[in-house]
Amino acid sequence: MAESVDRESAEWLRDLTGGQREAAQARLHAELLRIARGEVRRRAERLRVSGPELDDLTHQAAADALLAIIAKLAQFRGDSRFATWAYKFVIFEVSTKLGRHFWRNPTVSLEAEEWDRLPHRYGFDPAQETESREFVTAVRRAVDDELTERQRRIFVAIVVNGVPLDALVVELSTNRNAIYKTLFDARRKLRATLVANGYIDPNTSRRS
Amino acid sequence: MNGWSELDRFLQTDPRDVGCTEAMRLLHVYVDLVAQAADAAQRYPGIAAHLRACGPCSEDFDGLLAAVRETP
Numbered sequence: 001m002a003e004s005v006d007r008e009s010a011e012w013l014r015d016l017t018g019g020q021r022e023a024a025q026a027r028l029h030a031e032l033l034r035i036a037r038g039e040v041r042r043r044a045e046r047l048r049v050s051g052p053e054l055d056d057l058t059h060q061a062a063a064d065a066l067l068a069i070i071a072k073l074a075q076f077r078g079d080s081r082f083a084t085w086a087y088k089f090v091i092f093e094v095s096t097k098l099g100r101h102f103w104r105n106p107t108v109s110l111e112a113e114e115w116d117r118l119p120h121r122y123g124f125d126p127a128q129e130t131e132s133r134e135f136v137t138a139v140r141r142a143v144d145d146e147l148t149e150r151q152r153r154i155f156v157a158i159v160v161n162g163v164p165l166d167a168l169v170v171e172l173s174t175n176r177n178a179i180y181k182t183l184f185d186a187r188r189k190l191r192a193t194l195v196a197n198g199y200i201d202p203n204t205s206r207r208s
Numbered sequence: 209m210n211g212w213s214e215l216d217r218f219l220q221t222d223p224r225d226v227g228c229t230e231a232m233r234l235l236h237v238y239v240d241l242v243a244q245a246a247d248a249a250q251r252y253p254g255i256a257a258h259l260r261a262c263g264p265c266s267e268d269f270d271g272l273l274a275a276v277r278e279t280p
Contacts, residue, residue, distance in 0.1 A: 039275065042271060042274055043267070079237050080236040087236075087275045088232075088235055088268075091272045095271075122211035122212075122215050123210065139215070159218075164264070165262075165263060165264045175228075176265070177227050177228035180227060184227075191219035194215075200215075201216070204213070
């Protein structure tokens with residue numbers, strides 16, 4: 001263990017590896033279930049899942065998180081509270097399961113390209129027809145000319161069609177980092193092109 | 209803010225951005241620092257940059273922080 005752990009964390013470690021481990025695991029499972037319930041409640045407004053299905057997802061997330069925690073207990077380094085480390089597993093499980101759930105009843109497809117929705121997504125007023133058309137034409141040309149096939153596919157799915165990134169992870173059988181990295185590179189290329197073509201001011205920055 | 213500046217905000221990338229794998233590896237450490245009102249962003253600028261740009265990781269950060277804050 002890299003650092004000394006706080007008293008509560010030390011108790012969790014002792015209980016989960018000692019003679020009372022079954023009782024400790026049951027206690028941890030109850031905690032994980034509470035956190036999973038809180039997390040789906042927090043995300044509830046944006047979820048398209050409810051009722052028994054959501055309850056099932058919550059229980060699965062807690063059960064899978066418990067298995068992962070037990071399997072990786074030796075990897076806990078004491079660089080945070082044990083509870084924070086453990087809760088991370090169940091938060092990730094909720095995210096992953098919601099990403100999978102998206103495709104049970106998808107509102108968008110990966111095949112159709114909904115370019116007409118792009119101006120609204122970026123705050124254009126419906127009355128700004130000419131500006132909206134110019135916006136779509138410029139962005140689409142940059143996407144078609146500058147991006148690789150994979151970058152284009154991921155950009156269109158997420159930015160144009162509005163597919164959640166975690167749902168795309170499931171559909172493409174990859175991981176969040178791979179999708180993010182591809183999108184990161186696509187964003188950088190597109191900005192450089194749109195700056196070069198005079199659509200974006202190169203001197204703006206959002207960093208803080 | 210017009211549509212172009214909104215798009216520009218999305219397209220801007222921060223070279224300090226560590227990506228999802230690294231941000232998620234240390235998320236529990238980062239969240240504990242935030243919960244303790246320590247300057248997590250100063251200590252881990254690459255994670256802060258990532259959380260500003262990545263919706264799913266930012267969502268996980270919000271969820272974990274809420275979980276920690278709701279736990280006595």
